[in-house]
Amino acid sequence: MTLEEMYASMAPEGTTPERLVYGWLRKHGFLFTYQEPIAGGRVPGGAIIDFVIYEKDPPIVIRIMSYWHEAAETKWSDDIQLSMLTEAGFYVEDVWEWEINTLPKVDRKMREILFGAPKFGQVGAGMPAGDVTCPICHDPCCVRCVW
DSSP states (O other), X not given: OOHHHHHHHTSSSSOHHHHHHHHHHHHTTOOXXXXXXXXXXXXXXXXXXXXXXXXXXXXXXXEEEOGGGGSHHHHHHHHHHHHHHHHTTOEEEEEEGGGSSSHHHHHHHHHHHXXXXXXXXXXXXXXXXXXXXXXXXXXXXXXXXXX
């Protein structure tokens, strides 16, 4: 079993990108809900939210977007849902499937959503080429230590 298959196997159901995000959140120990009904769920005015991460303030809603969300009527519905979620106090991130269709992409995108710019393993301005682990716990996949 590949690492991607292992992550995906942790999720109860969903698309491959949803299952990869689910596995990533579980592996990194985040408290979250999956496919959570909000404001009545599928009734008009409600929503089924892909992920809600409650341990951040404000809670982060992650909506996984696919080609279904490109139609004009769906965009309109998504905009109404975005307004409702924002007014309810959530921070909303829309993530397109192509942004998270592999485990390295999921890792990068989730770190960006949760902590801003990637912390480790990226060579860039002010980062030496060998800086690939957390300076606190030395985990190359660390998302917990804040320095």
